[in-house]
Amino acid sequence: MGPADELEDGGRAALIEDLSKSLHTRSEFQTNSVIWACLWLSDIESLAGMASYAKHSDEVVLSLLEDQGVNFLPLLKACKFHSWTIEYPLRCGQRDKYTCVITGVKEPVQISPIHPLPICRQEPFLKALSLFWSKKTLASWKQAIADFDSANTCSNHLCLSYTVHDYWHSSFFALKPLEISADRKQLEVQFWWLPNLEFARRVLLTTAPILPRDLDHAPIGTKFFHNDTERKIRSGDILVFRTEDPETHPLPSFELLHMQWILNRVVALGGAAGFTKDEESRGDVERDRGRPNRA
Template structure:
């Protein structure tokens, strides 16, 4: 198993080729293209069946949904920009009550941003969960803070996801993100050293959730460096992306950056497995598997599409260094 086995799946390649035949113009931007390469196969199969049953009507809908789409672009970009802009400051604390509550009860109140941050720091022993560094360590959100501010104003984001992932999967993500505690909870936070946090924001690496122990005291994740691409305004839907490299020990050669684990005295490489631990799965819960899964999928979409590198000054520019794709095969 690697960082992007989806890109090597011949069944996926066939489904994308079949979908493209129903499009009036089989081109899109790199965001729509990347979403297809990480979409649920069942969702693509459903789209193809719908096209076959009612070609003219559905084909127009498919073409509109898959071509360059400002709604989708802004939705995915919202994910990218929220990651980089909202974790930079200290959380705002709600006004504390004058009434002192029992320690056990207070420990379980995680909807308060400051309290959630404290719980995360206590759980992670104020150390970066990847490098073991203690300074300068920051608490970061797995799912951006803005996504937990209620569904109003975020309908475009969720609708964009439902074009590519099953309604069951998106509903499960929404349930976690829109939980009464929102994203300001210990299970949506982790400690990272500042350079790792910035690389995380730019989708330079992602964490693949592997397993959670039955007692919920240990969580295994796998670290992967991701390619650093640039957004493309137009590209064929059927363009085959180059596989994500395995066994990397740094970012792309052009932007070489490494992370080191001071506990093992080694460079962090793609494929390395980390075990997050907690002594109190109720009061200091580990990161949510559901939220980590959402992060795993969308962070790879950001990396493949280049959307994480878009700036406010240059909203969606074309760049000289295009996304690497393989030679297209005859379909």
Template sequence: MAEDAVNLEFADARRIELLEHLDRLSNGQLFSPELWAFLWLGDIEKLHDWVAEAENNAQVTFVYLEAMIKQSNIVQTWMQRATSLADSVASTATLPTSSQTLPSTPPSDGRSRSKEAAELCRERDEMKCVITQSGPPTEAVHIFPFAMRHLQSPISMQNFYNPWRVLRLFWNERRVDSWYQAVADPGTETVQNLLCLAPNTREYHERAYFALRPVRMDKQKQTLVVQFYWLPWINNPSSISLSTRPSIPSSSYSRADRAGHFVKLFNVMGDYKISSGDEITMETADLERLPLPDLALLDLQWILHRVVALSGGAEPVEVPYDENKDIDYYGV
């Protein structure tokens, strides 16, 4: 079933048991949808750690986790709705640092979008939207948002509420390191961080109307397969019990918002509606110049887009113009 992969974590018996235990330790307290989503999608070993912390001091544990998510603006930043967050992170580097270790790879500057990387992305994807196969106009779109390009700088990494620190609270070091290294050293302006999308498809992806699940890449790194999943608007309350089991009812062929507006996507070559669970294959004939999208970045996108959907952030909003927003000015 199409819903199996998008809800995979929520069917894990051990995870359900741990979240029910956390709920009891909190005496049934209600928490933000963001914390709830992070705990349900986080790694099991990290969830074990937080249960142990809560058994020692539940109040401090829950206050700390809520504060880290709220102060980091991680969900809003991922959705590119936190204006100049990177600048504010960089300006508050005197806050206390976490004891958790951080990779030492120095980030590149990446202050401006790369026209060269965008052109290479379109060359790799043959000027076509990788989702719909439609031709120009198409745009080279970031997987890891351009608006987050400064968060890997040394001064930003010292900030207590840097979003990377929040990710380390819920996912293991190896996994977060793979995400971090994919953007820290090369920066955001690489072909591996870009997808060629049609303008409307780009908007849907940036608003987390759908997510791409990385499935496999061949050993030669010439073929990449991802799965497409619609992420619907979920009518969750503003506060929620940790034991409440999430469900992402992924519609087969469309996505509706709270106002009942529907969107669909069509594969123009096969003349069919794109549905949840559909596999999309990307290929390259030039590994050096035209590498495929990075699996680690797609993995991060797959997780955080679902966090956004569960926490109610995947809705249309009127956002003032912001130069940080991931708009490709080199579209053709």
């Protein structure tokens, strides 16, 4: 169990190789770093379907990837670097006792949305996700959004200190949801620091990502410590979120955290934070990147 279990699937590299062979002409297929990250972290059934389809309809798949390379990047950046203007639910603060659920630091804290749901509801964003993740995965995310809309609860929010909030939404770390208790009063998540790679217009599709397992600090060197134990927070640490009443003060949504777990890693590996309008319009300036193993 690590920061990229998807890469442990032995068939993934072979499918990526097949897809690359179907799409390249004179050299190995290259794409921008965000689409590359999406493909390596995609659901295996979606990747298999794409690789199979590309064998006889390579132009269609190539067009889809090129279109998403242009359209998905601004949407992903808007999702992760959105200006948080939505109303913060009082019940989230009550549930988390106005304490940062990562470090245990008490007020001042920020009631932090897991996702900006207005952006996540947009059809272009969901269409882009559907290229890489299965109908089952997309359905679970859509249902979690619908459940939040209908109940108007705190299931899309966490109490975080201001620094932790900024680092989370900058994709300096991600939370991997593990298990929710039968009584829905406890949720286990795993903390993973992420590397901070640069956006690249061209990456070899067959270059496998590397997500280190043993990090104990953010890409810029900052370290987190738990307020009560003074213990350094490291990659792989298990955290437990709790609620006293799952009906009125439900835990953060497992499905929305799963969506965050995927997208934060895509942003970190793909360098989406560094994508700008200048990059979008500078089609004649291409920068190749070799093996992305910088942390």
